[in-house]
Amino acid sequence: MDQQLLVFLTVVEQQNFSRAAEELHMTQPAVSQYIQSLERATGAKLLERSNKYVRLTKAGEIVYHHAKEIVGLYTRMQNLVDDLQHTASGPLSIGASFTYGEYVLPHIIAHLRTNYPMITPTITIHNTKEIAAMVVNHQLDVGIIEGFYNPGNERVVVEAFAEDVMYVVVPAGHRFAGRQEVDAREMCDEAWIVREMGSGTREVSERFFRTLPQMPNNLMEFGSTQIIKESVEAGLGISLLSEWAIRKELLLGTLHMVCVAGVPPVKRHFSLVRQSTPFQTKALEVFLQLLREDEIYPAFRPKAE
Structure with a gap:
């Protein structure tokens, strides 16, 4: 070098x-x-x-x-070159958008470390746009992003690998809590807490808002899912959040899922972003194989209320 x-x-x-x-x-x-x-x-x-x-x-x-x-x-x-002579080992730089990086990735890394202790992962958490850019610039071996964001670079491959469902969530004691369905018109009058522009979660929220009779006019932007959950629990507003992110709160009863009449569940995909090359380290191959194993994801499904 x-x-x-x-x-x-x-x-x-x-x-x-x-x-x-x-x-x-x-x-x-x-x-x-x-x-x-x-x-x-x-x-x-x-x-x-x-x-x-x-x-x-x-x-x-x-x-x-x-x-x-x-x-x-x-x-x-x-x-x-080192991999030609050795088993899966060495550094592996992984980037992930907030929802996947904060709520799913730690469990996968724990599995990776148990079965491949010679792999040493480093984790970067950022929004979808920034993670994709870091892969393009060779700062990350692989990125996990929300949706099917295309960074507009022929040197990278984007591959959908997991599905996520998002739900409207309200705090305990909210007027919607415990109701079987809520009319879509009622959603428009609520204060909504959303992620920042550039976030995959924000893009899905915007898509959901377009299914309502009118766009909600009371939006608050926060920079992470964890802050949004805390704010919803505190009664500042309602939000649209990943089922993976709200498992504990549903079990504790501090958040409640709400179904919107006439509006189907909001689904999105998580995608892998990696360099378009026939050569991969064994560490990256092992990690990609682990991500594609379907049996990992049922563990993150919350129980319906």
Whole structure:
């Protein structure tokens, strides 16, 4: 691997030459020499530095973006070569959107670690759009996203692999709690708590709202499913949430599912996003096979009220 790029990435991410030198087990003058050498090779100043900060120049931003991709490709190449001689092992970088990442993925990782202890996963949780972008930029080996979001890049493959059902949920004591069905017109007058734009959950919520007589005009945007659940329990409003996310609250009776008359259950798919390549590490192959095993998902189905 090009040592100049590795040193450059470390300086940028540590935002400090001294911390970068410590992480790389090098002297600070040696780090400075690598940066100067890279700047001479590129013919541009890459970093603005002072006693207090290190910042990327415009040219530095370009080099940083491509250096991340180059280092990611090199690491992947080395892992593939290592796999020829070994069983499934090594690092596996996984990204997931919030619902799947917070409520399903931990159980799958536990299974993975029990059966393949030499695989060392790292997890990134973000919204669907950001996870897809990180796969495109080789920052993740695989992403799990909501829906069938297409990042618009021919280098990646998007594959639906699991189905999720979403329900309107209300807090205990709400006027809808305990009713067999609620008229769709009543839904329009409620305060709704929704995810931010760019979230797969938000896209499904918008699709659900289009089935109502009119668009609800009282929407509050929150940045995670957990915050939304807490807010619904506190009586701030109602929401449309994944069945996987509300299992515990249904059992405890703090949330109640509501059926909307004339509106079918809201379904969506979770999809895998990965690089379009015939070569995969054994660690990634094992993980993908595990995700595709249908017997994992019935455990996450809540009991109907």
